[in-house]
Amino acid sequence: MRPAPAGPYGPPRQMPVHWQPRRKSSAGPIIGGVLGLAAVGFVVVVLGAAAADRSGAEDAVVTSSGDGSRTVREPQRGERRPVKEQRAPLNTSLKENTVYTAGALPRTRCPGGRANVFDHRQIKAHILKTAKCMDRAWRTTLEKVGIPFEPPKWVVASGKGRGPCGDFPQANSAAPYYCPRTMSVYASTKAMANGNGESVGYARMSSWHGAFTAMMGHEYGHHVQQLTGLSQARWERSLASGSESRRLALSRRLELQANCFAGMFMRAVAASYPVPAARRDDLFAFWGSLGDHPGWPRDHGSPPNNGVWFRQGWQKQQAYQCNTWAMPAKAVS
Template sequence: MTQQPWGQSGAQRPGSYQGGPGWPQQPGQAQGWQQPYGQQPGWGHGQAPWPAQAPTQYQGQWPGQYPGRAPVQQYPGAPSQPPRKQGSPLKLLLLGLVAVVALGFFFISLKHYLDGGQDVVTPQPGSTLPPAVAPEDIPEPDYNPSDLPMPTTYAEAEQWLTDNPVYAQSVAVPTNCALTRVDAVNASVSELEDHLNNLTGCLWVVWSPPLEAAGFEMPRPPVTVYNQPITTGCGQLEDVNAVYCAGDQRVYYAKPLYKIFPADVARLPFMPDMVIGHEFGHAIQARTGILISDLALEQKMDEDEATVMSRRAEQQADCFAGQFLQAVSQATGMSQDNLTNLKLIAANLGDDVLTGQPGYVGDHGSSAARERWFTKGLTETSMGQCNTWTVPAGQVR
């Protein structure tokens, strides 16, 4: 994959499959992989073989594997939670689709100097830390997770986006799980990988209770740190990137990611934790059926409508990242400056800032929108407050 900088015409989304045969637009009709929306890189939406006039339930077939990349995994059986219909052709299609979906979180330029402060966040009344979760109660990273929930109809997909059971749940604030700090510049691959895998322990502590209360499972995804092209369940990752791959339900983080930051930002406390918090937000979407429902519905839409859907998915992950960092901020001893700096990172990830084009409409959202949803996560505990699927499109602009 040719690496291209943000904002250039023709830039590709790292993490999405960029070539190869075997992706039919209709059963039996071979087509190349299509890059569906815009030029701004982002999480790897891929054009899937959905019929132009989509029926209530898809009737096509899905090929088994594709030469030149990792084979599509076939996930037999239905997910164990919540109960779903068995053997749906739509579900079989989506299982193939999800095997090539990677959702990434990218950085290119930050215009603000972000410095860490020392003023520790003041605990709010009634926010005494609960007992810490014992290490032996936190599961090991799951290399063989259960199947992702799959909708069987488009109506069900829409319901999972707008009225998902998880929206009735809340994140426990404060959560007694403390983050450590890592020097993202000088840490070795193994040191950074150890840090990020320990981080997913805290992510699991925060997110497993609300997901299980809603009837879903939350396996703990492994994190792999790479510094050269790597083959994943979503194909080959070459770019400096961070990705949640739905094909193998793992997270991938490029060791050279810090090189895209100014020198003083590269060592910013909790920058890698925020990145992985966003990627874990995509894992939450995958484990609650939101991710695959979004992909299903996007295939019925025109380019503009699908771009709005992409922004909804990205900014929901921003909001979930904010909720996680809110939950662990007291135990971690984060300063107000730390939290302010993280908001500035969110703001500088807007499509308009990254392209240098005020008013640019991309598939991640504007600086103002991304900061707004991340900040909402820092201040709200209800997961329903991160429901980006029912707000006017202008709120994810």
């Protein structure tokens, strides 16, 4: 079993970047001599006054009162003029991405409840509920470093379905998948619990709903990669790659990083979910059972490395600790 399908991962949307608007020039139009010196003088006076008004408006101090009204006044002598905050452009590269400066996810309240993973209605409601927890945790973290946030969408069916990135579940796979084209997660609750084709269900390894939440945390990790430009950078690197082995290596780094992000989330909600020591060990064992078993393409990483990177996110908790792109090949094999 693999934590997510290898399936079609089309070109992600371009990442919006911060920009600074150009300041308008205060220079007036060049007045032709035909208008005469008087007209020129008049235009210069008018433009000079307008420029002064703009300068005064930029330097003015604005205060707000309790009733919502705003007062504009000139700054007093010795008073500092307000300084506009300017952010550097986002870094959307693989190794030095802005997300690595975001730190840890905030502790997030997210009670797990008692959802039965074999009951479609219950586990679907559980997935959608815990997805809101992921939204809260990741929105705070990404916006803190200037990364625009948009929540993913969720398509959770009891049986089989089809999305823009292909069938879900895919043939001989129980895994959900994230589709960059729609920024959506597609999942079959029946396949996840009971298996599909040659793939056994996740419930064979853990019937606790926390394992399913962690799996969705992995798919949410792909959404984080989409928002931060990591997916785009990986896609461009794959297109430029000259060999299949290099493309598979890039895929493994992407997938193992999503495992790490899932570990960060489960640690962020551990106190309220709750995730006691025994359940934590279950999660570690669960992730150590997933990956590229013999006969599968080597696109998700070995089972030991799948477990290592989930634990990395859980134990280290910091986004920069999930930088799989800076690691030697052995660590992401």
